[in-house]
Amino acid sequence: MAGIPYAEEIQTTYENFTAHCPMCGFKNIFNRASDFEYLKPIAHKQVVCLNRDCGQPFIISGDSINSAFEMLIYDCYELRDAKHYAYCILNLAQAFEVFFSQYLRVQLLYRPFASDSDQNIEQLNTLTNLLYEKIKFDSDFPECGQTSQSYLAEKNQRR
Ligand SMILES: [Zn+2]
Secondary structure, three states: OOOOOEOOOEEEOOOEEEEEOOOOOOEEEEEHHHHHOOOOOOOEEEEEOOOOOOOOEEEEEOOOOOOHHHHHHHHHHHHHHOOOHHHHHHHHHHHHHHHHHHHHHHHHHHHHHHHOOOOOHHHHHHHHHHHHHHHOHHHOOOOOOOOHHHHHHHHHHHO
């Protein structure tokens, strides 16, 4: 008995995991948030072909392990080739935001934790939650990982 086949033709972006079905060749576009509800890199996942005439299970793997800000920058190549220059600039701006959000977490949490001889994980978790509480949306500062677009949209809704 043969196992579940792997998708060999894949493409990954910040938002989507695209895989051609190994049985019918259909181009399946899986959105990480809405289809998987999981935003981290996918090492191995069984999915079902979205082609209604097929519907066969197959395995996806080989996801990019780049940081989120790098994925946003890489997505710009496709946007540039399609001449979506405005979206390309928005992606770059979002990449900077995500980068500096990550920079804050590294400088304020992970580097001090790594150099601390105790490396108390409970303390790191407490400080992580404290940082989150101090800079979350309610305090009028963008939440870590929140984009300027979503921040401004939420802020305008509150008015
Ligand atoms: Zn299929």
